[in-house]
Amino acid sequence: MRPGPAGVTRVVCLITVLAAVGLLPWLSGRDPALTVLRARSAEQEPTREALDAVRRDLGLEAGPLPLLGTWVSGLLHGDLGTSWVSGADILPSVVTGLQVSLALMGCSLGVALLLASSLVAPVLVRGRGSAGAVAAMLAAVPEFLLATIALLIGGVWLGWLPTSGWQGPENMVLPAVALGVPAGGLLGRLVADALPAVLGERWVELWRGAGVSRGRIAAAALRRVLPPLLPQFGMVAVGLTGGAVAVETVFAVPGIGRTALGAAKSQDLPLLQGSVLTLLALGLLTGALAALIRRRLLGPALRDAGLSLPPARPVRAHPAVPVALAALLAVTIGWGLLRDPYTVNTTVRLAAPSWAHPLGTDGLGRDVLARLGHGAASTVGTAAAICLLSLLAALVLGFLPRVTAGAADIANALPPVIVGILVAAVAGPGTGGAALAVALISWPPLAAHAAALVQEVRASSFLTAQRAIGATPWWILTRHVLPSVTAPVTRHALLRLPGIALALASLGFLGLGAQPPAPEWGLLLDESRAYVERAPWAALAPAVELALLAGLAVSGAALTRRRPETTRVRAAEEAVVGV
Structure with missing residues (x-):
């Protein structure tokens, strides 16, 4: 074949x-x-x-x-070469790092499943409800931000758990929570938001009338929900791979992600090759495993036809929530833009918040509020440019779904951090390299959305009538297909803007993006880690701004999401926009 x-x-x-x-x-x-x-x-x-x-x-x-x-x-032949720095064989180093990362990812997956189960259980019991804004907010928080907060609270302030190293099970707790909570929020939201529609289907009513137990109905509903969502589950696992790089760096865990990052910074290219190849193989294997499980759950009858879910209800948010978040962000950024982010004053280094320095100062005495405001301008501006490029690419590639599907699979298997490491190894770390890394993998969701809409519009009856009266293909394309596709995909791209900004911040946090003394949010978090115990406000300020940005994305999506007119497009949009 x-x-x-x-x-x-x-x-x-x-x-x-x-x-x-x-x-x-x-x-x-x-x-x-x-x-x-x-x-x-x-x-x-x-x-x-x-x-x-x-x-x-x-x-x-x-x-x-x-x-x-x-x-x-x-x-x-199983030979990855020798390290340029140490001269040692690379394979043992990669295997050791992989074992640590797999153990951490296993614990993180356990945390994610526990959290997801707690979000899904009330829906199964009541037969209605939703994971709500809390789960959506948890899913939107980046791992490196949660790792910094967990380090600050659980390790520094409370002193309950170790903050670095890999000596015993207690070292797994904080990193596993940092990785597992966002993943569990996303998994729980996906399943819990889809369950009410499934529990309202005709077969559930018939089973209840026949006296089938509630447990069997719940198990059958989960089996009905899981196959269409498994591709998203695979992407969550790939996200664990990429997020582990930042989390391993925060907690000094000797995993494969931290090994790759260290090799990139030291220019130990053979070790970087082996580490990146291992991470890529792990992502591809995870995606393939999710696809295999999906096929087994569907069975031979539905394997080729596929299975779609009824549309899930969007997260609800009060109209005042995004307005308040946007106003708070605008005031903070605008106030910071009026101040100087580069002036060094060592006499007030690590100063507490005051009227002169509303958010305190950093390790060099620079105003944190000023650096926060100027960093937002560069981060969000770069994210907007990436968003526009991804939108244009999606509008073109949406007409070539059979050709671009394979490229999308590879792009989905590469988290931004891994691509950022590769780009940094070639072009060096910087804002341009970080933007290129995020742009290379940000187009698949938009292209999938555009392809679903193109397919639906082309199959609509009014286009058949247009062809019958002699309309040219160019007329149909420019007057009907493109206008029907562009508006919803543009809204989708705008909803992805905060996520792109967070990806850029994560690369800056790892030293792969903007370089000092640039006031970039991720870089601010990285610089503040050295003195987080003495001056927690320097770390909390960019962390809170990132959390506000994530909250604005979630609440804004709840208010701006508009339902397409037909069931097939609605289901497709929920599949690609709902996450």
Whole structure:
């Protein structure tokens, strides 16, 4: 059987990613021999003889393509090469880091399932209800932000749990909570919001009339709900992979994500190759496992036809909530823009909030409010540009769903942090690299939404009438299809704006985005970690702003979501916009 366009695209994209990882020593634009020499001995002069010796030692004289072939051949034999910095075999380091990360992800998944179960149980008991705004808010909080708050409260203020290291089970608690709470909020919201519509279907009424127990009905309803949602569950697991990089960094956990980040910063490219390849394989395996479980749950009868859920009810929010959040953000940002974010005054370093410095000062005596306001301008502005590019790409790719589906699968398997590490290894850390990393993987949800709308509009009866009266394809495209698709996808893109801003902040937090002294939100959080115990307000200020932004996204989505006219588009929109 010949592979379809989606399969071909998937293979091409996967080969491209593997080639990019294999050619990192050459794509970085730096002389690999010079990088190795600096890593081995920073004092040694980079003479021609010394560089030639390094090239001979590593086999770099053959050039990029033979080096890529050697790397791929080593992969097939289970050999990831040796570290440029330590000279040790990479495979044991990657395996050790992977074991730690898998243990952390397992505990995080347990936390997520417990939280999701607590959100779903009331709906199963009452047969109605919703996960509500609380679950949506939890799902919108980024892992690195929750990790910082958990470190501050549970580790520093209360002293209940260790704040770093990996010595015993107690070291897992705070990182697992930081990873598991957002994932559990999202899983619980997806299932709990879909259950009321399923419990209102005709078969449930018939089963109750026949005397079937409530437990059997609940189990059957869950089995009915899970298959359409499993692709989203797979994306949640991939999110755990990406979020683990930031959480491992916050708590100094020696996992595979922290290993990859450290290799990128030290330019140990072979170790970076092995770590990124492992993370990519973990994401692809997770997605494939979710697809396999979905097929088993559907069974042979529905496997090819698929199964869709009745539309879920959106999260409700009072109109005053987004207005209040937007006003608070606007006042804080506007007030900060009126102040100087770069002036250093060491005499007032780590000063508490006062009238002169309403949010205190940082470790260099710079005004936190000023840096918060100016950082918002750059972060949100960059996010808006990414949003616009993703929207334009989605409107084009939405007409080519069979071709772009494979590329979307690969993009969905790559969290922003992993792409950010790769881009930083090639172009160096910076705002442009972080924006490129987020843009490369932000288009699939919008493209899937556009494709669903294009399919529905093309199948509508009024377009059949237009063709019957002789309307040209260009007329139909510009006067009917595009206007019907552009408005809802544009609203979807606007709802994704805060999420893109949070992704940029996470890259800045990891040192992959904006660099000091830029006043970027993620960078502010990273800089404040060193003195979080002495000056918690410096860390809490950007954390609260990010939480307000997430709350604005959730409450704004509840008020601006509009229902498409037909059931098929409504279900498609709920599937791609509801998360």
